[in-house]
Structure formats: C-alpha cells, structure tokens
Amino acid sequence: MTTPARPAPPPPPMRKGQVQAFEAISNYTAKRDCELSFEEGDLLFILDQSDPTWWKASLDNKQGYVPSSHVSSENARFAIIDAARRGNLALVEECLNAGVSVNSLDKAGNSALHAASQAGQIHIVTKLLLQPRIQIDLQNKLGDTPLHCASYRGHAEVVQLLLNHGAKFDIVNNDNYTARKLANKPAVISLLEEGTLQGHRKSSGYDDQEYGVADSEDSD
Template identity: 55%
Template structure:
C-alpha cells in the first residue's frame, strides 16, 4: 500500500504590525493552494505586512490579504508607493497605501514624505487624505530643510497652503538656506494667507497699528 504523500500545511498568518509596511513587486506568478494564501501575478505590487516567517510573508493585494512565498517577490523594496501616488495625484493609490498601513511619514531619497509630494504637486485631494491619517508629521523637514508648507508656497498652490495652515503647519520654520515660507512666496494671495495665519496665531482680530501691509505683484511662473 502506497504511503500517502504528506501535504504541506502553510503556517498561520503572523500578526500584522501596523506601520511596518513595504511594497515589493512579484517576480513570478503564484496560485494559492491554501485558504490562507494569496494568488499573485508577475508584476503585481504587493504591500508586505509581515516578514517574520522567512519563507512565507503576509501580503496585501487590492482588498485581499494572505501568505505568499517570499522567493516569488523582489527582494529589493525601495519603492515608496504612497509617495509615488501623492506625487501623481493618484488618490486611489494613496488610499490603498493608507488602508494597508503604509506610514504617512515614509521618506524617499530626498527625505521627503507623501505630504511633501502632494504639496509640491498641488494635489489637494491627496493632501487632505494624508492629513487625516493619525501620526502624520505636518512639519517634517526634508534634506533641504523644506516642509510641505515650503513646497506648496514656492509653487503658489493657494488651496494647499490654506489647508496646511489650517491643519497647523508652522510658517516660522526655515530651511537649510535660512528661508521661511514668506521668503519663498511668489504670489500675493499666498502671502495674504500667511499673513492671516500669523495674525490668527497672535490672537489678533485686526492688524495692530504697527502692522504694515504691503502689496505684492503676482509672479505666475510657478515652475
């Protein structure tokens, strides 16, 4: 009588560790053989939720989670999909990253976060989504010392500047060149927003007598 071939039993899903998510690309297709596994296609971008088991990693693809063989995935991550999504104004990708547990404070090579990317590109929908995420660092400075507010101000994105200021962005922070938000502003509308925020911080209902209002000409070239 032939000895039955033992079937492989996949290990139970390890616990998800929120905020420790990376994104890897599938280099081979895999068909799930167990209910706890996840079917993937070559080229899929997977959010890796847990790598505590060296052979089977817990991953998320779209709205499904499961175990995938680690050897079927690229071993070099280095992609920060939430930043890519914010830079392109891809709200769906940003939301998917947040739902998967990707940190809003993940950084690219320049030290910039998804909030920097959304502010730079003027993508208000992405920015508002990121601002709602618990723990987001609104005044995070990149390697040049720029905050998301610096990025939005320098590009003249009035609506983004206003959203950041309302969320508590600090306009007094200076970058590595010693330049603050006002120094980077090219538009009178942006300067007006910064002035209004400053007055609100002072608790003033009207400009003090020593306050001098200056008119600034708009420079519509925002690169």
Template identity: 40%
Template sequence: MAATVNTPGRPAPPKPVSKPGKVKLVRALHNYTAEHSDELSFEEGDLLYIQDSVQSNASCKKVQATCGNRTGWIPMSAVEEQVTEVVLPLHDAARRGNTIFLKECLSGGLSGTALDSAGCTPLYWAALSGHEDCVQLLLELPNPALNAQNKMGDTPLHVAANHGHLNIVTLLLQGGADASLQNNAGLTAEDIAQNPAIKNEIQMSRYHKDASLHGYNEDDYNDDSD
C-alpha cells in the same frame, strides 16, 4: 487543545509578520472600454495600480486595478506583461493625485508619515504636485507630520509655496504649519515663494498667530469711538 511543544535545542518558529500587499504599476497597451459595470475603462498609456492582495478572476484573466480615482476589473491582456513593483505606494499615490488608492493604502495599514530615501513624506509629495484632495486627506491623519523636514530641510509648506500652490498653502497654514521653519539654506517658505498672494497668505497667518499668542482678537483692533 494540545499544548505547543518546542523541540529541545531548536528555537521556536517566529510569529508570522503581517505585511501590506505589494503594489504593481502597469501601463495600458491600448484603449479599453468597460463591458460591464464593475470593469474599468482606460486609455493607451494610462498607469494602473494592481495589488497582490487582490484576487484575480482566473476564468477570464482579469484583475482589479485602480486608475486615477477609479477602480474596477481589467483584462490582463490589455496591459504590459512586465510590471514594476512600487516600493512606496502611498508616496506614489500622493504624487500622482490618486485619492482612491491613497485611501486604500491608509486603510491597509501603510504609514501616512513614512519617509522615502530623500526624507519626504506623502504630504510633501501631495503638496509639491498640487493635489489638494490628497493634501486634505493626509491632513486628517492623527499625526500628519505637518512640519516634517526632508534632507534639504524643506517642509510641505516650503514646496507648496515654491511651486505656487496657493490653496494648498492655505490648507497647510490652517492645519498648523509652522511658517518660521528654515530649510538648509536658511530660507522660510515665505522667502522662496514667488507668488505675491502666497507671501501675503503666509504673512497674514503669522500676523494672526502672533495676535493670538498675545491674547488679541479682531475686536481688539476695531475703533469703537464715534
């Protein structure tokens, strides 16, 4: 094998940088019913994701796309010609509750804890929108940035509590969310929660956490006397 020779006075060419495929968002122009098992059915107005990294089928002008939690081939003639490039596809998938596409983004190497311009993580958007499946998926990451605060100081727990998503509040607390964190207004998630059940959930979580820190368990509170 011949050795690589650098021309004197000329810097060596930079190594290629691996970049995740861009993602485009298109809108369906009309209803389409799949004609084959590997195709995707959709309705007029549906939003579909198309990745540049996916090879299109040139012979029939079709491309693979994702709509909701379904993936398959679609005819390009059925979607708008002008496409929008999604800058932060993982954030967008979390916000829309697109679990399948969220998994694709993560498996494609996109960071599950990246911040958008407002300092929000994908977990924040999933919690705000109430998409429980997306929250569960993001909590399985090695470092889910569970207590990351955006530019307003809000955490995923803040926004889930504020929007009344009890199941997501429970998931976040079970995952180790810090209910004592205050946002820029000096308010905790409990402070901004309007749902009494959510307030109670946060209080009980804090109670059990305090008991655990002091070495107590539920048996310590049982009355053994007859």
C-alpha cells in the same frame, strides 16, 4: 524560480504603520488556502517579513502568504508617495487601509504630504490631513516641510489648507529659508504674511478679536 518547499508559518500579528509595498517580479499561483496568487508587476503590501521565505501580504483586500523569492527586496515601492504626487486618491486610500504609514518617507525624506503639496493635489492633501497620525511639519533631507513645497510651487489653496491645520510657517530649511522666503506668487505671500502677523499677535498676548477692538477704538 524555485518556490520554498515548506508550509507557510502561522499568522503573525500585523504591525500597523510598518507595511511596505513591493512589486512582484514573477507570477505565483497559491497552493494553499493561506497563500495568495499574484502576477508579475502586482503591487503587494507586505504586512510581515519575520519569516525569511514566506511573507504575509495583502492584495486586492485579501491577505495571505507569498514566497519572498517572488518579491525582490530591492524593488520596494513608495506607493503612497507616488500616488500622492500623481493625485491617485484610490491608491492612497488603498495604502492607508493596508496599514502603510501616512508618514512613510522616500529616499529624499519626503512624505506623501510633501509630494501632494508640491504637486498641488488639494484632494490628496485634504485626505492626508484627516489622518490622526499625520506629521504636518516633517522636514525632508533639504529641510523643507510640506508648507515649503507648496509655497515654492505657488499652490495657494494647499498653503491655506496647511496653515488652517496648524502648519508652522517659521520653520527654516537647510538654506535658512522659511516658506515665505521661497514664495513668489502674491496670493501665497499674502497668506504667509497674514499667518506671520497672526502668530505675532498671539505671541504678544493678543488675539484677533482684541486687535479688532483696539483698532476700532483708535479710529474713534
């Protein structure tokens, strides 16, 4: 494979949230201090693609330029989503630290939070929910939110965590199903029905404390 015979361009500014992960398709040995060496199969975080022949990349916490001819534009990896699904916290953190958007979507419109919620990876869900730009109610191409995914799979701990962080329980997917309609485990159903009841109380102008007072007065 031919390496572009030109000097690397001056460093462009890194654009946070627009970083993509690509798998190297061949080895490359850096010829300049501003370049990166890598091996076939390495996961490269591409920070800038403004130059067609030299891309700015990150690998093992180092930044430098790589020849784009050694990185296929057809093998982009949804690394943060794959890692979230598998429960690989180290890779999720590496992606976030490299600048990959926490709300990156795969071809089905799933985010890392969708993937972790569906797989019941509570430690990954916890990590993702700490990110300031997380969109907790993103809907994939089926209209499902992370809460739909966790509810359908019966992951009560994830459902509770999502609800605690303000996930909307009344969103309907493309089949007009809420998360409650998809739930089939008693523990999950109970959590969602409790959330629905609390939402109804607040929408009626009451809070939980007021309801408690009213209940105690009625019982006297």
